[in-house]
Amino acid sequence: MYYDVSDESQIYELRCKATCITQGGHDITSYFAELKSVWLKLDRRRPINMKCPDDVKIQQAEIHKDCIYDFLVGLDDEFDKIRGYWLKLSPLPKLEESFAFIRKKAQRREAMLKKDGKIESSAVMVSKARIASFYFSHPTPEEKKNMHYTFCNGNRHIEATCFHKNGFPKWFLERQKQ
Structure with a gap:
């Protein structure tokens, strides 16, 4: 009701929320959607007020990187290898590419781990892989x-x-x- 665009406490609260949101075992899509809603609120409260087009592009690129970092840091530990690989890429891929890539990996992992509606433990998966590699x-x-x-x-x-x-x-x- 008494919305103030320049209220620094709201910006601070949103920035904290963006860095503290974690996947927490939820699916990638809902985690990303929650982050995206926080980023949209931040964009409304923190517009880019630069006049030079080059500076605007630089600032947008920095904000883009911050969003990717927020997304990667909140992922569950099972994505640690992917997180490390993704951060090594230069230039850093777009946010949507990052989301699509990790969602694809999550879907593949879920499909590989499911058997009869139950998720197998990683130890069972490793032993099955060793047996399969022995026979093939x-x-x-x-x-x-x-x-x-x-x-x-x-x-x-x-x-x-x-x-x-x-x-x-x-x-x-x-x-x-x-």
Whole structure:
């Protein structure tokens, strides 16, 4: 009723809320929608009052980065690898791309973990993966030469073995340091 656009306490409260909202086990879409509503309120209360178009673009880019950071920091721990991978990208992708990518990963993970309406534990998934890899043969060197994966534009591997898409294992990073 007594709305004041310049009320700093409201801006402070919204900024705190944006940095404190977490996924908390909820689905990605509802988490993102909640963040987006806070960002819209912040935009209304904190308009960009610059005259130089270049400065406006710079300020918008900074706000865009803040939104991506807010989104990534509030994700559940299961997205830690994706969060790390995403922050390494340069330039930082758009907010909508970030949301779409992580939502796709969450949907894929949920589909892979579900069995008969129940979610299997990660230990069961790991043991099943080890058993499956034991029974299925590895590609021959000739078959590997013909492999190409478009996500990372890499050769000699497929989606299931792409480090860029699935995260880098510790042994790979240690080997690169050596």
